[in-house]
Amino acid sequence: MTAFTQSNAITSTMNNKKGLFEMPDGRKLTFTFFLVASLFLIWGFCNGMIDTMDKHFQEHLHLTLSQSAWVQFAHYMGYAIMALPAGLLTRQLGYRGGIIFGLMLVSIGGIWFVPATHIDEFWAFLVGVCLIAMGLAVLETVANPYTTVLGPKEYGPTRINLAQSFNGVGWIFGPIAGSAFFYAGGAEEAQKHIYIPYLGVGIFVLIIAAMFMFAPVPDVKVEDEYHTDDTATAAPTIQKEKNPALVLLMIFLNVAAVGLSIYLVCSTILPSVISEDSFNSVQKFLPWVVIVAVLATLPALNSMAKKVTAHSIWAHPHFSAATLAQFVYVAAQAGIFSFFINCMTVKNGFTMVPPIPQSWTSGWLGQKLFAAGSDGVFHISDPGAALLASAAFVCFLLGRVSGAALLKKISAHKMLGAYGFINAVVCLLIIGNLGWISVGGVFLSYFFMSIMFPTIFALGIHGLGSQAKKKAAAFIVMSITGGALMPKFMGHLGDVHNLCFAFWMPFVCFILIGIYGLCWSKLSQSEGVLGVKSSGGH
Numbered sequence: 184m185t186a187f188t189q190s191n192a193i194t195s196t197m198n199n200k201k202g203l204f205e206m207p208d209g210r211k212l213t214f215t216f217f218l219v220a221s222l223f224l225i226w227g228f229c230n231g232m233i234d235t236m237d238k239h240f241q242e243h244l245h246l247t248l249s250q251s252a253w254v255q256f257a258h259y260m261g262y263a264i265m266a267l268p269a270g271l272l273t274r275q276l277g278y279r280g281g282i283i284f285g286l287m288l289v290s291i292g293g294i295w296f297v298p299a300t301h302i303d304e305f306w307a308f309l310v311g312v313c314l315i316a317m318g319l320a321v322l323e324t325v326a327n328p329y330t331t332v333l334g335p336k337e338y339g340p341t342r343i344n345l346a347q348s349f350n351g352v353g354w355i356f357g358p359i360a361g362s363a364f365f366y367a368g369g370a371e372e373a374q375k376h377i378y379i380p381y382l383g384v385g386i387f388v389l390i391i392a393a394m395f396m397f398a399p400v401p402d403v404k405v406e407d408e409y410h411t412d413d414t415a416t417a418a419p420t421i422q423k424e425k426n427p428a429l430v431l432l433m434i435f436l437n438v439a440a441v442g443l444s445i446y447l448v449c450s451t452i453l454p455s456v457i458s459e460d461s462f463n464s465v466q467k468f469l470p471w472v473v474i475v476a477v478l479a480t481l482p483a484l485n486s487m488a489k490k491v492t493a494h495s496i497w498a499h500p501h502f503s504a505a506t507l508a509q510f511v512y513v514a515a516q517a518g519i520f521s522f523f524i525n526c527m528t529v530k531n532g533f534t535m536v537p538p539i540p541q542s543w544t545s546g547w548l549g550q551k552l553f554a555a556g557s558d559g560v561f562h563i564s565d566p567g568a569a570l571l572a573s574a575a576f577v578c579f580l581l582g583r584v585s586g587a588a589l590l591k592k593i594s595a596h597k598m599l600g601a602y603g604f605i606n607a608v609v610c611l612l613i614i615g616n617l618g619w620i621s622v623g624g625v626f627l628s629y630f631f632m633s634i635m636f637p638t639i640f641a642l643g644i645h646g647l648g649s650q651a652k653k654k655a656a657a658f659i660v661m662s663i664t665g666g667a668l669m670p671k672f673m674g675h676l677g678d679v680h681n682l683c684f685a686f687w688m689p690f691v692c693f694i695l696i697g698i699y700g701l702c703w704s705k706l707s708q709s710e711g712v713l714g715v716k717s718s719g720g721h
Contacts, residue, residue, distance in 0.1 A: 203342065204334045206403070212333045218398055219333070220346040222282065222326045225289070225388060226319040227350035230520075231357015231576065232380060233258055233312065235569050238524040239365040242565070243374055244305060247678050252670035255521045257309040259513070259667035261316025262323075262660060269324035270657020279400040281325040286392040288318030293385025296378040303374065311381065318388075320660055327640050328656040332403040339645075340595045343637040344587035351580030351633065355573045362569030496647060496655045501707035505643025506658050508699040510665035512635045515689035515696075517666030518673035519628055523575060526625055526682050527568035529556060533681045535625075536563055537618045575629045582633025590634070599638045600700025603693045606631040610690035616683040628689075635696060642703055 204213045233254060241251045265288075273281040292314030299307035330346045331339035360380045496502050526535055539561035544553045552567035563571065589598060609631065612624040644655045669688060676685035 202334065203338050203345075206334065210401075212399075212401070215399055215401070216330065216333045216342065216346070218394065218400075219282075219326050219329055220349045221391060222286075222322045223346050223348075223350035224353040225384070225391070226322060227353020228357045228360070229289075229315055229319060229353075229384060230258075231354045231572075232361040233357075234520050234523060234572060235358050235361030235365050236308075236312075236377075237521050238528075238565060238568075239361075239374075239377070240305065240308075241525075247674070250674075252521065252674040253305070253309060254312060255517050255670040256667045257312045258316045259517065259664050261313040262320040263664040263667065264313070265317040265320040266324060266661030266663070267657050269321040269660065270654050272321065273325050273653045273657075277400075277402045278325055278329050279395060279402075281321060282395050282400070283392050285318045285321030285325065286388045286395070288321060289315050289388045290318075290385045290392070292316075292318060293381040293383075293388070296381035296385075300375065300378040308377070315381070315384075320663070323663075324653075324656050324660045327637070327660070328644055328652045329403075331641055331644065332652070340590050340638060340641040341587055343641050344583060344590060344634060347633075347637040348580060348583040348587065351576060351583045354576035354579055358569045358572040358576065362566050365569075496651050496658075499647075499707070501645065501703055501709075502643050502647065502655050502658075504699055504702075504706055505639050506662045508639045508696050509636070509643070509659050510662040511692040511695050512632075512639060512665070513663045514665035514669035515692035516632055516636070518669035518685070518689055519625070519632070521670045522673065522677065522682055522685070523572050523625065524565065524568040525677070527563045527571055527622075528565055529562050534562060535613070535616060535618070535621045535683055538562070575626050578626050578629040579633050582630040583637075586634035586638075590638075594704075595638050596642055596700045596703035598700070599635065599642070599703070600697045602631045602634060603695075603697030603700055607690050607693040607697065610686045610693060613686045614683055614690065616681075621683060639696070639699070642707070645707060645709065 202211065204216050205211050237251050237254045240246055240254060269281065269285070272284060276284065292311050295311040295314055296308070299311050326346070327343060330343045334342060364376045364380050528534060528536075539553050541561060543549055544561050551570060552563055553561045554564035554567070555561050586598070606628055609624045609627045613621045613628070615621065617624075640656075640659055643659050644652045647655055669692075673685045673688045676688065
């Protein structure tokens with residue numbers, strides 16, 4: 184009888200342990216999770232192709248580094264345009280409707296590349312890039328928070344990092360596809376085939392959209408720890424009083440970030456700014472205009488801060504600081520990703536890669552990676568650098584997978600802080616122009632960047648209610664506009680100095696991310712978030 188009782192107790196304990204995708208009511212959403220994870224693969228693939236396209240236009244249109252960064256700018260401004268409408272659409276249409284709408288936008292953008300190839304003007308391709316990014320903004324606004332609610336809340340960071348691993352796979356194959364079509368037969372010949380991978384994406388996402396029409400995609404309700412979904416005017420008694428000064432600071436910093444993005448939008452409207460001389464002159468005075476404009480809004484911001492109730496997402500500094508952390512993270516990521524190929528190849532007589540010994544150039548791999556320059560010295564070729572970009576994204580994927588495992592044991596904010604400071608040190612190795620050490624540092628930066636986006640996302644929406652999560656997700660996705668800012672300035676530093684020196688920009692970004700990770704516990708008034716409860720032993 185005792186043995187029977189013990190057996191029942193063990194069985195009961197095992198049954199009480201929720202799986203990674205098991206809801207409190209017993210529903211298992213494994214299929215739904217992996218279907219949503221396929222969306223991460225799509226935008227990883229599209230992002231991976233963007234970086235190889237950047238280098239292609241440098242060759243085809245003879246652009247400088249900062250001029251070619253208009254590709255990145257168009258991409259990330261698509262996020263800025265669509266992020267907030269995406270949040271509104273998600274709240275109105277639900278997760279399923281938001282996903283299907285985003286996929287349709289991506290499909291339209293992909294198919295647009297067919298007429299853009301015939302037009303053969305830089306602006307036409309930028310339109311296609313922006314349209315795809317608008318669709319991806321909707322998908323990210325929906326999919327990122329959705330993965331965190333498809334199971335027990337304590338596994339939220341683990342689920343989003345697992346889903347982001349699919350994103351890493353897409354990043355690997357994106358440069359391979361880009362290399363096959365963007366560098367085939369020289370820049371002029373490749374320009375004729377640039378539409379093929381994007382047309383393929385357009386057709387593929389239509390198939391995925393059809394699957395989502397019939398797949399189980401429940402609109403999951405979650406615990407509202409901060410009472411952000413409450414409609415009452417007064418804050419609940421268990422809610423600690425907000426700090427108006429801190430709310431003011433966070434709103435001010437977010438407005439400043441938006442102001443910088445508006446500056447770049449204004450630059451886009453003025454075509455003459457694309458010329459290097461005009462860019463330099465405008466760059467000198469417009470930032471000051473933005474600063475003055477932001478300072479002029481301080482009285483209004485102060486009034487807003489006083490009216491913000493504890494129900495507002497902006498009253499919770501762990502969220503508002505997450506929007507800033509995501510802004511600088513994507514800025515650093517976009518800068519490093521977009522100029523990876525330039526780092527590996529010779530640009531304006533500079534490369535951080537030492538001369539390649541001739542013995543390395545033999546065999547299939549050597550012929551794929553290396554080519555002799557006009558001086559007879561072997562360096563990494565453009566197609567070879569695109570293949571190495573895929574290898575860098577393997578490091579990125581390994582970081583995601585290993586990071587998801589480590590998050591089961593280490594608090595997410597502590598791990599984010601550690602990775603931020605480690606990557607800052609890696610940037611110093613690159614800045615030092617130490618030959619192969621700097622080259623290895625570029626690959627290491629991919630590894631330590633891997634967990635940052637999903638972890639910042641999960642920490643930013645921690646404890647918010649179902650509706651507040653959708654609203655907060657829209658603002659965090661909107662902060663991806665940092666990726667429009669960094670490549671322009673990083674490219675300008677690379678043009679004026681060299682690409683090693685340009686890594687001072689991501690260095691500053693990673694320091695700020697490290698600070699956010701270390702301060703998150705105080706900002707959220709929470710002990711931390713683990714992928715798995717230590718007592719649970721999933």
